Every structure is written in C-alpha cells, then in structure tokens.
Amino acid sequence: xxxxxxxxxxxxxxxxxxxxxxxxxxxxxxxxxxxxxxxxxxxxxxxxxxxxxxxxxxxxxxxxxxxxxxxxxxxxxxxxxxxxxxxxxxxxxxxxxxxxxxxxxxxxxxxxxxxxxxxxxxxxxxxxxxxxxxxxxxxxxxxxxxxxxxxxxxxxxxxxxxxxxxxxxxxxxxxxxxxxxxxxxxxxxxxxxxxxxxxxxxxxxxxxxxxxxxxxxxxxxxxxxxxxxxxxxxxxxxxxxxxxxxxxxxxxxxxxxxxxxxxxxxxxxxxxxxxxxxxxxxxxxxxxxxxxxxxxxxxxxxxxxxx
Amino acid sequence: xxxxxxxxxxxxxxxxxxxxxxxxxxxxxxxxxxxxxxxxxxxxxxxxxxxxxxxxxxxxxxxxxxxxxxxxxxxxxxxxxxxxxxxxxxxxxxxxxxxxxxxxxxxxxxxxxxxxxxxxxxxxxxxxxxxxxxxxxxxxxxxxxxxxxxxxxxxxxxxxxxxxxxxxxxxxxxxxxxxxxxxxxxxxxxxxxxxxxxxxxxxxxxxxxxxxxxxxxxxxxxxxxxxxxxxx
Numbered sequence: 001x002x003x004x005x006x007x008x009x010x011x012x013x014x015x016x017x018x019x020x021x022x023x024x025x026x027x028x029x030x031x032x033x034x035x036x037x038x039x040x041x042x043x044x045x046x047x048x049x050x051x052x053x054x055x056x057x058x059x060x061x062x063x064x065x066x067x068x069x070x071x072x073x074x075x076x077x078x079x080x081x082x083x084x085x086x087x088x089x090x091x092x093x094x095x096x097x098x099x100x101x102x103x104x105x106x107x108x109x110x111x112x113x114x115x116x117x118x119x120x121x122x123x124x125x126x127x128x129x130x131x132x133x134x135x136x137x138x139x140x141x142x143x144x145x146x147x148x149x150x151x152x153x154x155x156x157x158x159x160x161x162x163x164x165x166x167x168x169x170x171x172x173x174x175x176x177x178x179x180x181x182x183x184x185x186x187x188x189x190x191x192x193x194x195x196x197x198x199x200x201x202x203x204x205x206x207x208x209x210x211x212x213x214x215x216x217x218x219x220x221x222x223x224x225x226x227x228x229x230x231x232x233x234x235x236x237x238x239x240x241x242x243x244x245x246x247x248x249x250x251x252x253x254x255x256x257x258x259x260x261x262x263x264x265x266x267x268x269x270x271x272x273x274x275x276x277x278x279x280x281x282x283x284x285x286x287x288x289x290x291x292x293x294x295x296x297x298x299x300x301x302x303x304x305x306x307x
Numbered sequence: 308x309x310x311x312x313x314x315x316x317x318x319x320x321x322x323x324x325x326x327x328x329x330x331x332x333x334x335x336x337x338x339x340x341x342x343x344x345x346x347x348x349x350x351x352x353x354x355x356x357x358x359x360x361x362x363x364x365x366x367x368x369x370x371x372x373x374x375x376x377x378x379x380x381x382x383x384x385x386x387x388x389x390x391x392x393x394x395x396x397x398x399x400x401x402x403x404x405x406x407x408x409x410x411x412x413x414x415x416x417x418x419x420x421x422x423x424x425x426x427x428x429x430x431x432x433x434x435x436x437x438x439x440x441x442x443x444x445x446x447x448x449x450x451x452x453x454x455x456x457x458x459x460x461x462x463x464x465x466x467x468x469x470x471x472x473x474x475x476x477x478x479x480x481x482x483x484x485x486x487x488x489x490x491x492x493x494x495x496x497x498x499x500x501x502x503x504x505x506x507x508x509x510x511x512x513x514x515x516x517x518x519x520x521x522x523x524x525x526x527x528x529x530x531x532x533x534x535x536x537x538x539x
Contacts, residue, residue, distance in 0.1 A: 025444045032443045050473040055496060082423075083431035117423050120413055144413070147352065151344040158338050163345075168413055170400050211328075232504045232511065243499075246471045281472040283439060288468055290447040291461065298451040 017300040020293070028290065035286040039278035049274035050281065051253075058250035061219045061240030062098070066258075068190060070103040073178075075188040077204065078122075080196035081114035084223055090273035091221040091248035092122050092194050094255045097270065100131040101259055105178050106140040107188070109164060111152060111199045116145040116168055125269060136169075137176050144168035149199040153207040156185040186215040194221040201230055205237045213237065221247065245280060248273035310534045317533075321526045359384065390418045463498055470495025 014022075043049065054062070068074070076095070080088050099106050106127075108119040119142050127134050134140055143164040146152045155163040160182050161173040173179055185191070185208060193201045201220035209218045217239045222230055224244035234241045242251050252273040256266050268275075320340045327337020363377035371377075389395075396418040400409035412419040452458045469475045475491030482490050488497070524530035 025448075028444045028447055029440045032440050036439065051476075053476070053492070081431060082428040083435045085428070086432055086435060114423070114427065116413060117420070124415075144411075146345070148345040148348040151341045151348065155338070155341045155345065158334070158341075162338075162342065168411055169402075170409060170411060171402060228499065228503045229507055229511075231499050232508045234500075244471075277472065281474055283443075284468045284472050285474060287443060287446050288465060290443055291450045291464070294447045294450060295452050295461075298453075 015300075015304065017297045017304075021297045021301070031286060031290075032283065035282045036279045039282050040275075043275050043278045047268075049271060050277050052250045052274060052277070054250040054254050055247075057234055057241040057243070058247050058254065059240075060235060061095075061221075061242055061251055062254045062258075064190060064217055064219050064239050065095070065098050065102060065104070068102065068104055072104050072190070073107065073182065073188045074099055074104045074190045074192060075107050075109065075185060076119075077191070077193045077195070078108060078110045078115035078119040079112050079193055079200040080118060080223075081112050082118065084196035085118060086276075087223050087245050088194050088196060088221060088248075089118070089122070090245065090252060090276065091242050092118070093126055093269060093272065094248065094252045095192055095194070095221065096122050096126045097130070097259070098255045100127055100134060100140075103139075105138075107179070107182075108140070108142040110143075110145040111149060112196075113145055113147075116142070120168065130267075137167075137171065138178050141176055141178060142168045143173075150203050150207050153199070153203060157208060157211060158184055160184055160187075186212045188216060191216050191218045192220070193218070195226065196223050197226060200226070201238065202226075202233075205233050209237050221251075245273055245276050249277045310531065313534060314528055314531060318526055318528060321522070325526075356384070356388075387419070387422060390422065395419075396421070463502075466491060466498055467495045470498075 065074075076099070078092065096106065108123065110116040110119055123140065123142060127140055136142075144167060146164055148155075152163050160179070164173055166172050167176060181187075191204065191208065193204045195201045195204075201222055204218065204220070209216060218237065219240040219242075220230060220238050221242035222244070224246075227241070227243035227247075230238060230241055230243075242248055252270065256270055260266065320343070323333060323336040323340050326333035360381065363381050366377045367374050367381075391412055394408050394410065394412055394417070396416060397408070397410035397412060397414060398416060399405070399407055400411070403409040410417070414420065450457075450461065450464070452461055469478065470491040470493075475495065479490040479492075487493060521530065525533065
C-alpha cells in the first residue's frame with residue numbers, strides 16, 4: 001500500500017486532524033475487511049451465533065405460514081438475482097423450509113431474469129436435499145421466469161396459465177397436477193415475495209394485493225435499502241415483513257426453533273442469516289466509529305479555523 | 308404517421324387498461340392488452356440486445372476510452388447467447404426423451420447453468436459486496452454534523468446502525484421495563500415504523516399524484532415527449 005499523502009515532507013508539520021482527514025482510503029477498506037472477516041472466521045470456527053429477539057414484523061411472517069392448513073397453495077415469487085443473494089437467500093431458504101415442513105404446496109415464479117436460477121438453487125438446497133419425499137408437480141413446481149413485470153402480475157389475477165403457460169422443465173401448466181384447479185392468483189391463500197427492487201414486493205401490493213386483499217395474504221422479504229419503502233404497507237397490505245439480514249435472522253431463529261429436534265444440530269445452511277449478524281455487528285460498529293472520528297476531525301478543523 | 312399511430316395505440320391501450328379496473332365489460336380488453344404487453348416485453352429483449360451491440364460496436368470502432376471493456380461485454384454477450392440458443396450441454400426433458408433439445412437451459416450440468424453458477428453468481432455478489440467498503444469510506448468523509456438536519460440524520464443513523472444489531476441489546480438492554488421504549492432495538496423499530504412510514508407515505512402519495520397526472524396527459528395526447536424527436 002502506498003503512503004499516499006504521507007510522502008509529503010510537510011506531512012509531519014500538519015496538525016493531527018489534517019493527517020487523519022487525508023488518510024488513504026485503502027486503510028478504511030482494510031479496516032472494513034478485518035471487521036467483516038474476523039467475525040466470519042470466529043463464527044466459522046466456533047459455530048456460535050448471536051441471540052435474536054424476533055420483532056412483530058418477523059413474527060407475523062412465521063405466523064402467516066404457520067396458520068395455513070396442510071396442502072394449502074403458496075405462491076412464492078423470487079424477485080432478485082445473485083447480486084442480492086447474500087442478503088436475501090437466507091430468508092428464502094427459511095421460508096421454503098417452513099413451507100416444506102408444513103406440507104404446503106409451493107408454486108415458485110420469478111419476475112427477475114435470474115430469479116429462476118435462484119429459485120432452482122433453493123429448491124435443490126431445501127426440498128431435494130431435506131424433503132426428498134416432496135414430488136415435483138404435486139407438492140412443488142417451479143414455473144420459471146416470465147418477462148413483463150407488472151403485466152405478468154395483472155395477468156396472474158385473471159389467468160394463471162396464460163401468465164405461466166409452462167413450468168421451468170417445459171411441462172405445460174395444464175398437465176401439472178397441483179395446478180389443475182388453479183385459474184387465478186387469488187386461489188393462493190398466501191403470496192410470498194422475496195425482492196431486491198423493481199419489480200418486487202411494492203408492485204405485488206399495488207397490482208395484486210390491493211385488488212385481492214380479502215382473498216390473499218401477503219408476506220414479503222426485502223433488502224435493507226428497500227425496507228423503508230415497504231414499511232408503510234405493514235401490516236395492512238403486507239401482513240409480515242422481513243427487512244434485510246436482520247429480519248432474516250429473526251425469522252430463521254423462529255423456524256429453527258420450531259423445527260428443532262433434540263440432539264440434532266441445525267445444519268449450517270439454515271443458520272446463514274444468524275451467522276451473518278456477527279460480521280454485520282462489527283461492520284456497523286466500525287461505521288459508527290468512522291462517523292465519530294470524521295466528526296471529531298470536522299469540529300477540530302472548525303475550532304482551528306475559528307481560532 | 309410515425310408519431311400518430313404509436314400515440315393512438317397508447318391512448319386506446321391506456322384507456323382499456325384503466326377501464327378494465329372499473330368496468331366489468333372492459334375486463335377482456337384489459338386482459339388482451341396485458342397479453343400484448345407480455346409479447347412486447349419479450350420483443351424488447353431483442354431490441355435491448357441490438358442496442359447493446361450497437362453501442363459497444365460504435366465504441367470499439369472509435370477506439371473510445373475503455374474500449375477493452377466493450378470487447379469483454381460483447382464477447383460475454385455473444386458466448387452466452389450462443390450457448391443459450393444452441394442449448395449446449397442440456398439433457399432431454401424426461402417427458403420427451405427422444406427430443407434432444409427438449410431440456411431446459413437451467414437444468415444442472417448445462418453450459419448455461421455453469422456460466423450462472425461460476426461466473427454470474429460470484430461476479431455480481433462481488434460487486435454488491437464492494438459496496439460495504441465504499442459506504443465505510445463515504446461515512447468517514449461525508450457524514451458530518453454541519454447543520455441541524457445533518458445532526459438529525461446522524462442520530463437516526465446511529466440508532467438504526469446500532470439498533471439493527473446485537474450492539475443495541477448490549478448497550479441498552481439493561482434499561483428497566485418502564486423505559487423499554489428507549490432501548491435501541493425498539494427505537495430503531497420506532498424510527499422505521501413511524502418517522503420513515505410517515506415520510507415515505509408522503510413521498511408515495513406525491514409520486515402517485517404525479518404518475519396519475521402524467522398518465523392522463525399521455526392518454527389525452529397532451530404529453531408526446533415519450534414519442535421522442537422533440538415536441539410534436
């Protein structure tokens with residue numbers, strides 16, 4: 001790493017706050033790297049996670065799924081891609097796990113081009129690996145990606161088969177046993193959207209839930225940056241909301257607790273959100289520290305300027 | 308004609324979609340236009356691909372700064388297109404085992420799924436992860452208590468940053484029950500559900516009114532700027 005501005009012969013003559021203010025930003029990058037990698041290694045070695053106290057919004061997500069009778073249909077929309085998977089995949093895994101454990105019939109769709117692959121990966125990790133008894137086409141089906149954003153949502157309200165004429169395997173919707181009686185989206189008592197932006201949970205509220213609020217319940221999981229835009233819909237239109245990795249960790253702890261078996265340790269793939277709270281804690285503390293140091297520099301400069 | 312026909316298509320489709328939400332008789336027209344929209348959306352991918360190729364080929368031919376990135380973009384685009392269209396490495400669909408190309412590109416083992424798993428996923432995840440480093444640097448240099456608004460923003464940031472982690476519980480978890488509302492984790496929920504909700508609702512209502520006004524201007528043919536080529 002180069003010494004940057006410190007090579008200047010006058011550098012030592014500068015006041016401390018000036019030198020601190022001109023610090024090479026790569027030092028900050030290094031601090032962030034250490035702040036994130038330290039807890040990752042520590043959690044990886046010890047397997048310990050931080051305790052989570054579920055908030056009302058996360059509890060509501062769990063209850064909405066928990067109260068459904070077995071064999072109920074659930075529509076799960078994967079509206080994100082691998083870029084946001086670090087934040088959203090743990091909640092997707094837990095949501096599918098709870099649905100599978102409750103023996104709900106899951107229909108996966110994607111409104112993002114790469115959402116289909118993320119759904120496929122989740123199906124592999126949860127259903128195929130841990131619930132092999134569930135049959136594709138009878139207990140779950142992946143309808144794949146459909147272009148059209150809000151238009152697909154609107155079409156789902158009137159004609160499901162038209163919006164998704166075939167599943168990701170190429171099987172016609174009319175030939176899929178679990179969709180034989182499904183004509184429109186309102187036949188799903190629960191809609192789950194895991195979204196990283198547009199189109200996503202907000203559009204589901206605007207185009208589907210606002211029209212079918214009495215027939216369908218809706219729960220959403222979203223990234224930290226989009227959570228503030230979704231809170232205004234909670235709890236009227238969005239019955240439960242998982243905001244970022246924090247929401248995912250709260251929900252994941254509830255699902256793990258409900259499915260815990262005495263003497264059997266929870267698989268690491270079902271602890272991803274809780275494991276990520278450690279690096280998040282240290283990274284947030286670093287951010288707070290950097291903001292404080294930045295402001296100390298600011299006020300020291302101001303005082304020196306005024307003197 | 309190049310402007311009149313698209314304008315009338317927009318007016319008819321727009322009114323049909325709007326009426327389909329209120330008039331049962333117009334529902335089928337709304338559905339038809341939604342179908343058409345899906346087809347147009349699919350065609351838009353072709354247009355998008357054409358536009359991408361054109362832009363980068365132009366950059367290449369002019370040897371603009373960063374033309375090397377255009378080579379990588381075009382190369383990646385063509386390789387992915389080639390692999391996807393020829394369905395390289397796919398296995399036949401179990402329902403149609405005799406048809407070699409009946410399988411899906413998404414199926415495990417296909418070349419496309421390899422690109423997804425070993426190129427798209429790590430590359431996009433890396434890009435997203437880099438944000439943390441730049442946010443930290445920006446927080447250090449730009450987040451200064453310059454005025455009252457900035458101080459309010461700083462206090463809110465501290466509450467949310469600490470309240471969304473276990474630090475909030477450690478720092479304020481000992482507060483007695485009667486002061487539990489002041490615990491950082493509860494304060495951060497309060498900030499999100501009250502201040503944030505109120506602010507966001509105001510913004511959303513403003514946007515909705517703006518969208519409705521713009522929509523009506525387009526439907527009545529007053530606003531034609533979306534047709535391009537200057538004012539009609």
